[in-house]
Amino acid sequence: MIRFDDKVAVVTGAGAGLGRAYALLLAERGAKVVVNDLGGSTRGDGSSTNAADTVVEEIKKKGGIAAADYNSVVDGDKIIKTALENFGKVDIVINNAGILRDKTFSRISDSDWDLVHNVHVRGAFKVTQAAWENFRKQKYGRVVFTASNAGLLGNFGQANYSAAKMALVGLCNTLAIEGAKYNIHSNVIVPTAASRLTENILPPDFFEQLKPELIAPVVTWLCHEDCEENGSIIESAAGWASKQIIVRGKGSVLRRSLADPVSIEDVREKWDKVVNVEKIDYLGSIQEETANLTKYFSEMDGSLDEADEENDFSDKY
């Protein structure tokens, strides 16, 4: 059985929805859990101790160990302090707290933009950074960031939220690289779940099937010491999960030789090839990306006639 005995987990926004499900499952499997929740509205107004307290009580009733924390994630150091004061260390951070301020782009105010970015991006930065030195010293840490298909694919009326969610993908990508040698793994979860954030958005029949408890085992596995995953985007909903990847088309060389310039007409002429994604490259790292680019130099050099097809992943993905 997969256990989390002797592990301390911080789950932000754990007073409801997905975070609550993560906190309950981690505690059931032996982790000591900091249940963080500001207890405000879906728009980020107000605060209350009820949300965190209710989940802590639920955990304790089932024989688990938990402590409540009522700070906003923007005060990440205070949340990690709650973990250190109550349990002496921190091993796992699940950045889950979130709010919405949906508006079409032209109607987004500065405060709609800033608050959404503060909670999702600055919050995840502050909580994770406050835990990071502890992770490095103990050579162990697991971090989960929460993105959204609204960020990966876009969604009408969610420009502020989409931008914030995509920022977390970039943050995770770099932390996965910086943390690797310290056994700190960072991954992104892209959930779709029934919660107060989605109750008026998702169709009722669909909503019924999207229990947060069906995603919790995926996120919890990402936090386990046996899980080697690092730097991945994992999408999950309704008892299904899959890795999402970023790919690049084969593209087109835009000039005949390395000595030639590129004209706008060259771009127009080659445009169909530039945007053709029938064949793709999967670029797992920035090194692969750079190495892949250099082969196009050979093409411009005249030493290669056609783009090298060896790295074609079209059939694989």
Ligand code: NAI
């Ligand atoms: P939820 O509203 O049920 O839970 C979010 C919790 O975060 C709430 O309890 C709220 O009080 C807390 N919170 C908000 N601001 C906070 C702050 N500044 N500090 C501490 N806690 C704060 O929503 P849900 O659906 O469980 O969302 C969890 C995460 O998953 C969010 O980041 C959301 O954007 C993301 N997400 C959810 C999807 C879904 O289908 N439910 C889809 C994609 C992403």
